[in-house]
Amino acid sequence: MTRLIEDALFASTDPVMLAGSVCARCSAHVFPEQTSCPMCTGVDVSRVALPTTGVVWSWTTQHFAPKAPYRTDEFAPFSIGYVDLGPVIVEGWLLGRTSWTIGEPVRLALTKAWTDDDGQIVYTYGFEAAS
Amino acid sequence: MSDDAIYIVGVGMTEFGRFDGEDPELAEQAIRASLADCNLTWADVQFAVGGTNGETKPDNMVARMGLTGIPFITVKNGCATGGVSLMTARNGMLAEGHDIACVVGYDNHARGAFAASPARYGIGPWYGASGMMVTTSYFALKIQRYLHEYAMDARTLGYVSEKAFDYASAHPLAWRRKPISVDEAMDADMINDPLTRFMFCSPDAGAVSLVLARGSRAFDLCDKPVRLAAVTLRGRRPGSFEVFSPWLSPGPRTSPSVDAAAAAFATAGIQPSHVQVAQVQDTESGAEVMHLGETGLVAHGAQEAGYRNGDYLIDGSLPINTDGGCIANGEPVGASGLRQVHEVARQLQGRALGKQVPGRPTIGFTHVYGAPGISACTVLTTEGA
Numbered sequence: 473m474t475r476l477i478e479d480a481l482f483a484s485t486d487p488v489m490l491a492g493s494v495c496a497r498c499s500a501h502v503f504p505e506q507t508s509c510p511m512c513t514g515v516d517v518s519r520v521a522l523p524t525t526g527v528v529w530s531w532t533t534q535h536f537a538p539k540a541p542y543r544t545d546e547f548a549p550f551s552i553g554y555v556d557l558g559p560v561i562v563e564g565w566l567l568g569r570t571s572w573t574i575g576e577p578v579r580l581a582l583t584k585a586w587t588d589d590d591g592q593i594v595y596t597y598g599f600e601a602a603s
Numbered sequence: 604m605s606d607d608a609i610y611i612v613g614v615g616m617t618e619f620g621r622f623d624g625e626d627p628e629l630a631e632q633a634i635r636a637s638l639a640d641c642n643l644t645w646a647d648v649q650f651a652v653g654g655t656n657g658e659t660k661p662d663n664m665v666a667r668m669g670l671t672g673i674p675f676i677t678v679k680n681g682c683a684t685g686g687v688s689l690m691t692a693r694n695g696m697l698a699e700g701h702d703i704a705c706v707v708g709y710d711n712h713a714r715g716a717f718a719a720s721p722a723r724y725g726i727g728p729w730y731g732a733s734g735m736m737v738t739t740s741y742f743a744l745k746i747q748r749y750l751h752e753y754a755m756d757a758r759t760l761g762y763v764s765e766k767a768f769d770y771a772s773a774h775p776l777a778w779r780r781k782p783i784s785v786d787e788a789m790d791a792d793m794i795n796d797p798l799t800r801f802m803f804c805s806p807d808a809g810a811v812s813l814v815l816a817r818g819s820r821a822f823d824l825c826d827k828p829v830r831l832a833a834v835t836l837r838g839r840r841p842g843s844f845e846v847f848s849p850w851l852s853p854g855p856r857t858s859p860s861v862d863a864a865a866a867a868f869a870t871a872g873i874q875p876s877h878v879q880v881a882q883v884q885d886t887e888s889g890a891e892v893m894h895l896g897e898t899g900l901v902a903h904g905a906q907e908a909g910y911r912n913g914d915y916l917i918d919g920s921l922p923i924n925t926d927g928g929c930i931a932n933g934e935p936v937g938a939s940g941l942r943q944v945h946e947v948a949r950q951l952q953g954r955a956l957g958k959q960v961p962g963r964p965t966i967g968f969t970h971v972y973g974a975p976g977i978s979a980c981t982v983l984t985t986e987g988a
Contacts, residue, residue, distance in 0.1 A: 478729035492850070500841075503850040504727070511841045511852060529851075530751070532743035532795040534734060539718050541731035552740050554748075554851060561851040563735060563744075571796075574751045585733055596733050 477585050477596040480504060483521035488582045490597060492560060494520040501560035524580040525602060526557040531572040543586045553578075555599050565598035577602040609693050610821035610828035611983070613641030613814030614945045619932040620778040622711055622808035626659045629810035630709040631667045633938075637812035641824045643703065648814075650701040651675040652692040654684035654708040656936035661707065674699075678937075682884065682973025683836070684708060685940020689813070690834040690979060696817050704815045710935035712806030724847045724975065739803065739887075741846040743795035746889025748844075750797070753904035755892075757789075757797040762910035763888035764788035764801045764930060769916070771927025774957030778807055779931045788888075802888035807933030811941035813948075829948040829967075832982040833870035837862040839976030846974045860884075863978040864898035864970060871982035875899035879964035880950045881921065882943035884972040885928040895923070898970050898980065917958040925950060926957055940971040944981060951985040 474485050481504050483491035492501050495509035496516040503522060508515050531553035537544070551566035555578055566572055567583055578599035585596040615636025617629050630653070638644055645668040653661025653675065662675040676695065680687040685708045692706045719738065721731040730736050750757060765785045771777035783801055791799040814824075821828040839845055842857040868875055881900055885891035896903040900921060909915060915923040926932065926946040929939060947967035949955045967983040 477733060478727050480727070481729065500852065501850075530744045530748035532740050532747055532797075533793075534737065534740055534795060535793050538734040538737045539715070541721070541728060541736070542734040543732045544734070550734070552735060552744065554744060556853060559853065561853055563849050563851075565733065574748070596729070 474582070475588065475592050475594050477594055481597065485582060487524070488580050488597065489524055490522045490562065490580065491519055492522045493517045503560055503562050522560060522562065523557040526555040526578060528566065528572050528574055528576050528578055529554040529556040529561050530574060531566055533570040545586050553599065565596070567598040567600040606818035607697060608818055609696060609831045610816050610825070611813050611831060611944070611948050612816045612821050612825035612828050613637040613643065614948055615640055616776055616811045616942065616945050617809050618776045619809035619935065619942070620807055626655065626657055626709055626711040627664060627667060629711065629808060630661070630664055630707050630812070633709065633810035633812035634664070634668060634705060634707050637705065637814045641814050643814060643824065645669045646671060647703050648705045649673055650692065650695050650699065650704040652678060652688045652695070652704070652706045654678040654680070654688040654937040655710050656681065656684060657710050657712070664707065680973070680977060681975070682886065682934065682936055683940065683971045683977045683979045684937045685811070685943070686834065686969070686971040686979025686981065687836055689831070689941065689944065689981065690836055692815055693831060693834055696815060702817045702820050705812060706815065706941065707810065707812040708937040708939070708941040709810035710937040711808035712935060714806065716806040719847065726847060726849065730847070730849060736847060738846055739795045739798065742887045742889055743798050745844055746893065747797060749889065749893050755904060755907040758785065759892055759907040759910055760797060760802055760888040761785035761788040763885070763891050766910070766915055767885065767924060767927050767930035770925050770958060771931030774926045776956060777927045777931050778933050779927070798887055798889060802930070804886055804929035804932070804934045807935055809932070809935040809938045809942065811938045811945050813941060813944060827952045827985055829951050830984045832873065832984045833867040834979065834981045835863045835866040835870065836977065836979045837866065843976050845976035858897045859976055859978040860894055860897040860970060860972050863980045867980040867982050868899065871984070873966060873982055877966050878921065878968045879966050880925060880947055880960045881968040882924055882928065882947055883970045885924055885930050886934065888930065890972070891924065891928065894970055894972060898968070900968070917960060922960050925955065925960065940969070940979065943969040943971065944983065947983050951983060
């Protein structure tokens with residue numbers, strides 16, 4: 473079984489899909505799932521799988537190692553972005569390079585976060601270039 | 604003048620920077636300086652408000668200042684603490700009929716003090732573990748998007764830093780007073796694209812105190828009282844882009860800064876274009892650029908030309924952060940918003956400690972902004988010469 477950084481973030485791992493929640497009243501999507509709607513104050517919300525493709529909405533590259541509780545086997549500069557998935561813009565790693573262009577297409581992927589003490593790999597989500 | 608008018612009659616501030624002593628020592632220095640500035644003593648103070656983001660209790664300042672029995676309210680609202688403290692003092696004076704109040708803000712942060720834990724913000728541990736609980740990356744992501752939307756060059760950010768250190772170089776209480784050029788700012792170590800090492804403020808120490816007076820008392824205490832024409836506080840609405848957000852809504856962008864500034868200008872009956880000297884929250888260079896737009900002081904997208912033209916320098920059309928702002932002074936969180944008011948009040952009184960805005964300005968503005976999406980603004984005015 474795939475060990476995940478947080479099980480509740482994922483609707484499924486094969487194929488990989490993130491789970492958010494959707495408000496029955498105003499249709500707002502949020503990530504991760506929560507039990508109330510911050511957009512309209514509603515409480516009738518349900519779990520929903522989020523789209524897996526989108527475009528880079530903004531990005532930066534982390535040039536220094538974040539302090540704890542950041543965890544990694546070995547730090548190397550990495551990119552973080554916001555990805556516009558349509559109903560919601562989700563923050564996550566941008567995988568494979570350290571320079572990006574706003575508007576370029578990306579798709580969701582599983583990626584290694586760190587290796588646990590028992591040797592098992594812990595996975596998180598990220599977005600890789602789709603073109 | 605109306606009895607409901609609130610004025611700043613005394614100001615006091617410590618030097619900002621790194622400091623080894625106890626936090627309340629700083630606060631005491633600032634309070635005593637502000638009282639001396641208007642020839643009052645602690646015995647005259649009827650109401651006090653104190654703000655800090657640290658562990659000490661501002662209301663225990665009475666142990667140093669004197670046990671006079673006055674009400675003393677403590678405020679802890681992150682980077683907006685100074686503005687919230689000032690608003691709390693004003694509201695208390697009007698509600699309770701106090702004539703003289705003291706507002707103090709202080710902090711003494713160690714290096715690296717701004718690290719945050721996910722649990723405090725109601726986010727799961729995964730967010731910090733995957734390296735996203737980082738304030739510098741938030742600022743970078745926000746300005747990266749903003750520069751893209753308004754087609755401005757990243758070099759704008761270098762101009763912000765050059766201006767900050769230029770002002771600070773002339774200010775005796777500023778922390779970092781060594782001037783740097785735009786090129787030096789741009790060529791410094793990259794922290795989070797597009798922000799380099801010389802574009803961020805850092806945690807440090809400092810304290811500021813203001814003495815407020817109500818109605819006609821103000822003119823007995825001060826030759827040139829500064830009217831608190833408005834002080835407003837607003838929180839985020841859908842569409843704001845705040846620190847530590849795993850998601851954003853795709854709709855039109857808003858900001859608590861937009862709402863707080865609009866409310867302040869409406870209350871004061873003053874247009875943003877009338878402002879002659881201003882302070883906006885410059886936690887890093889990009890924040891200053893965005894906040895000039897969000898407060899309505901400058902049209903979105905016009906900031907780059909403004910920096911290149913020198914509009915925000917001391918002899919420009921709208922001098923901004925004339926004491927060096929957070930970038931050069933650091934951000935002792937409890938004190939920072941009051942530092943802004945201290946600087947603008949002195950500019951309006953014609954007694955700036957650093958560079959003085961020429962031409963006797965009479966209308967000033969201040970803006971603080973912070974986690975988890977709150978902003979407080981003031982409009983400050985003096986009588987015409």
